[in-house]
Amino acid sequence: MARTRCLTNQRRMATGLLLYALDYDGCLPPPEYPQPGGKWRTWIACLQPYIADQEITDCPVNPFKKATNPYHGYPADSSYALNLRFFGVFAPGPFPIDNVEIPAQTVLLTEAGLYRGDGPFGPPSYPWAMTWYWDTAWWPNVYPSPHNRRMNVAVADGHSVSVKVAYYTPEGHDPLYGRLGGAVYNWNGGYPNGQTDGAPRE
Numbered sequence: 001m002a003r004t005r006c007l008t009n010q011r012r013m014a015t016g017l018l019l020y021a022l023d024y025d026g027c028l029p030p031p032e033y034p035q036p037g038g039k040w041r042t043w044i045a046c047l048q049p050y051i052a053d054q055e056i057t058d059c060p061v062n063p064f065k066k067a068t069n070p071y072h073g074y075p076a077d078s079s080y081a082l083n084l085r086f087f088g089v090f091a092p093g094p095f096p097i098d099n100v101e102i103p104a105q106t107v108l109l110t111e112a113g114l115y116r117g118d119g120p121f122g123p124p125s126y127p128w129a130m131t132w133y134w135d136t137a138w139w140p141n142v143y144p145s146p147h148n149r150r151m152n153v154a155v156a157d158g159h160s161v162s163v164k165v166a167y168y169t170p171e172g173h174d175p176l177y178g179r180l181g182g183a184v185y186n187w188n189g190g191y192p193n194g195q196t197d198g199a200p201r202e
Contacts, residue, residue: 002060003147007160009056010080010109014154016050017043017082017108018097027094031082031132032072040074042131043082062113062146067129070115070142076129080154081112081143084132085176085187101196102189103156107133107180111144111151120144120151120168135175135186140168153184166202177201 021028029046044057051057058064059079067076083106087094100106110133114124120140130142136151145151145165154160163181167173177187178201190200 003150003152003162006059006061006079006111006147006152007162009059010152010154010160011158012051012053012056013047013080014108014156014158014160016047018158019050020046021097026096026098028082028086028097030087030094031084032069032074040069040072042074042077044077044131059111059113059146059152062111062144063124064113064129067114067127069131070128076112076131078131079111079113079129080109081130081133082109083107083186084134089176097156099193100156100188101193102191104159105183105185105189105200106156106187107153107184108156109133109154109160110136110180111146111153112142113144113146116141116144120165121149135167135173135178136165136180137167137170137173137175151181153180155184172202174201 029043032042057078062079064076064079112130115126115128116122117125136143150162165181166179179185
């Protein structure tokens with residue numbers, strides 16, 4: 001089944017990212033970074049030495065091929081997006097993955113694939129694809145739910161899960177820490193670091 005294959009892909013990619021972090025002071029690669037001559041590379045280039053099968057970067061029902069990043073115009077190289085909060089959101093530079101207090105609830109990878117003009121449940125319609133994840137309510141068309149209206153995600157402890165996205169609209173939602181779906185949150189299980197005594201932020 002396509003959803004199971006996608007979950008396996010994400011789990012293998014998450015394992016590769018955790019191995020990368022072991023080699024780089026606990027930090028993940030940047031979601032994208034410039035190269036000489038105005039070209040760009042993505043986190044997939046950094047991940048390649050840690051994954052044996054390059055085909056796992058493509059979701060079977062959520063393709064990225066022949067797509068480009070809508071901001072910098074480079075070719076997309078994965079159906080999945082890396083959580084931008086691990087790189088330069090809370091502080092300059094990468095955020096060490098070991099500092100995440102609730103890794104089993106903190107998103108690492110989400111679906112991205114091709115842009116969907118009719119919204120997150122519609123078919124691919126335009127050759128754009130994101131390499132980094134911010135929030136489903138920020139731009140629903142680029143973070144789809146292609147598996148029977150569910151999204152596959154990988155979390156920071158390395159496991160993958162299928163969730164029903166909680167917020168494709170911003171009302172009542174905290175995009176920084178808030179819930180992506182199920183028990184998976186945009187950051188640290190819905191809690192700022194060191195503040196886990198209250199309710200998680202939606």
